[in-house]
Amino acid sequence: xxxxxxxxxxxxxxxxxxxxxxxxxxxxxxxxxxxxxxxxxxxxxxxxxxxxxxxxxxxxxxxxxxxxxxxxxxxxxxxxxxxxxxxxxxxxxxxxxxxxxxxxxxxxxxxxxxxxxxxxxxxxxxxxxxxxxxxxxxxxxxxxxxxxxxxxxxxxxxxxxxxxxxxxxxxxxxxxxxxxxxxxxxxxxxxxxxxxxxxxxxxxxxxxxxxxxxxxxxxxx
Amino acid sequence: xxxxxxxxxxxxxxxxxxxxxxxxxxxxxxxxxxxxxxxxxxxxxxxxxxxxxxxxxxxxxxxxxxxxxxxxxxxxxxxxxxxxxxxxxxxxxxxxxxxxxxxxxxxxxxxxxxxxxxxxxxxxxxxxxxxxxxxxxxxxxxxxxxxxxxxxxxxxxxxxxxxxxxxxxxxxxxxxxxxxxxxxxxxxxxxxxxxxxxxxxxxxxxxxxxxxxxxxxxxxx
DNA sequence: CTCTTTTCGTTGGATTTCCAACATAATATT
DNA sequence: AATATTATGTTGGAAATCCAACGAAAAGAG
Numbered sequence: 097x098x099x100x101x102x103x104x105x106x107x108x109x110x111x112x113x114x115x116x117x118x119x120x121x122x123x124x125x126x127x128x129x130x131x132x133x134x135x136x137x138x139x140x141x142x143x144x145x146x147x148x149x150x151x152x153x154x155x156x157x158x159x160x161x162x163x164x165x166x167x168x169x170x171x172x173x174x175x176x177x178x179x180x181x182x183x184x185x186x187x188x189x190x191x192x193x194x195x196x197x198x199x200x201x202x203x204x205x206x207x208x209x210x211x212x213x214x215x216x217x218x219x220x221x222x223x224x225x226x227x228x229x230x231x232x233x234x235x236x237x238x239x240x241x242x243x244x245x246x247x248x249x250x251x252x253x254x255x256x257x258x259x260x261x262x263x264x265x266x267x268x269x270x271x272x273x274x275x276x277x278x279x280x281x282x283x284x285x286x287x288x289x290x291x292x293x294x295x296x297x298x299x300x301x302x303x304x305x306x307x308x309x310x311x312x313x314x315x316x317x
Numbered sequence: 318x319x320x321x322x323x324x325x326x327x328x329x330x331x332x333x334x335x336x337x338x339x340x341x342x343x344x345x346x347x348x349x350x351x352x353x354x355x356x357x358x359x360x361x362x363x364x365x366x367x368x369x370x371x372x373x374x375x376x377x378x379x380x381x382x383x384x385x386x387x388x389x390x391x392x393x394x395x396x397x398x399x400x401x402x403x404x405x406x407x408x409x410x411x412x413x414x415x416x417x418x419x420x421x422x423x424x425x426x427x428x429x430x431x432x433x434x435x436x437x438x439x440x441x442x443x444x445x446x447x448x449x450x451x452x453x454x455x456x457x458x459x460x461x462x463x464x465x466x467x468x469x470x471x472x473x474x475x476x477x478x479x480x481x482x483x484x485x486x487x488x489x490x491x492x493x494x495x496x497x498x499x500x501x502x503x504x505x506x507x508x509x510x511x512x513x514x515x516x517x518x519x520x521x522x523x524x525x526x527x528x529x530x531x532x533x534x535x536x537x538x
Numbered sequence: 539c540t541c542t543t544t545t546c547g548t549t550g551g552a553t554t555t556c557c558a559a560c561a562t563a564a565t566a567t568t
Numbered sequence: 569a570a571t572a573t574t575a576t577g578t579t580g581g582a583a584a585t586c587c588a589a590c591g592a593a594a595a596g597a598g
Binding site for chain 4: 468469495496497507508511512514515527
């Protein structure tokens with residue numbers, strides 16, 4: 097389990113030799129869940145953060161009329177519930193359902209924020225990691241939000257591609273999505289996306305092949 | 318300034334008597350900015366968190382073709398830049414422009430995460446606050462994302478209203494938006510929103526008047 | 539290489555949204 | 569009370585998206 101955990105961003109920079117003490121400090125408990133069971137259900141209090149060591153967990157949500165939606169799939173060594181735990185939710189808005197027999201490490205949230213005795217110096221690193229995770233997720237969400245709030249497919253694409261150009265520092269970029277994934281990410285239809293890309297190519301805005309795109313500004317040909 | 322700061326969620330639960338020491342511990346610096354100047358510009362490293370004490374700041378972004386977008390408006394005693402600072406961005410994707418002559422308190426991010434000597438016990442409370450802020454913003458973003466990713470206006474509305482019903486624990490709810498704000502929040506046109514609400518009323522899904530909505534499930538009339 | 543599967547682009551019609559304009563209702567102002 | 573202002577609902581045509589279906593190209597399997 098140690099090797100597995102050290103890969104988890106939550107424990108980045110933690111020495112393997114410190115891990116055991118740390119887990120004790122966090123009241124870590126390892127539990128087995130069988131397929132179909134729930135780690136927590138909507139309405140529960142958010143008291144812990146879960147790390148999937150083996151197996152697979154779905155975070156789901158039901159609306160007023162009972163329609164279920166899968167919000168995300170958690171695979172090893174990802175964690176879940178951290179935003180709810182940190183926000184101190186008294187009633188979780190989602191449920192965590194086990195899709196494959198799983199082994200999950202539960203961390204007590206209260207132990208996470210309360211810096212313990214000086215003996216546990218790595219606690220600082222841990223909190224730093226936690227904040228990094230929250231902040232990065234935040235960044236990713238804001239970024240996606242910017243793209244999705246645009247009204248037309250073209251605007252969404254321009255917003256997304258601009259972002260990538262800036263990030264990669266060149267107007268010839270490779271994106272990490274295939275067409276279907278890009279469509280899902282931007283919340284549009286795949287076919288409509290393809291069609292719009294073609295139109296944009298014909299309009300001289302960009303060139304592309306597969307995952308590779310070249311944005312064309314004025315005079316850049 | 319003290320009273321002002323104690324209202325900022327970042328300092329919740331901090332005693333007024335501790336504040337001065339704390340600000341020292343965080344290398345807090347107060348700076349004046351005149352209208353039109355920039356607190357930071359896209360491309361800068363993210364090294365601090367800013368708290369607007371007086372004035373008004375816009376967070377903006379420019380895309381590849383130079384189109385500007387206002388992402389958010391920061392008014393006292395809100396903070397900004399925290400997600401970038403915590404995520405350790407080496408190049409900020411946005412700029413912070415001062416819209417009205419402002420007074421801004423800058424906090425050194427590195428001081429925030431590094432728990433200092435035992436003398437600064439309130440540092441724990443501070444970090445807890447920071448995580449709470451990040452986590453809550455996260456929650457709000459995920460929630461909004463769920464609504465916006467729906468394809469039709471009706472689905473967006475049902476998603477949003479369901480959420481409110483769950484949160485408020487009753488199917489007769491008051492929402493904090495007027496029509497225009499709700500339309501902006503769900504990323505649709507105001508008139509289309511109104512039209513869709515009328516259709517849904519006629520279909521027997523709900524009743525509404527102003528900000529007050531009543532969702533109707535089976536047999537609930 | 540051949541066959542199968544997956545990915546991508548294209549098309550056309552049904553559906554939905556956008557947009558601008560206007561009517562009415564509610565609220566604020568004098 | 570009269571008027572101005574703002575919020576909300578309604579409408580119709582233009583524009584965009586969705587959706588299903590299909591063909592071509594690319595990738596993978598045998």
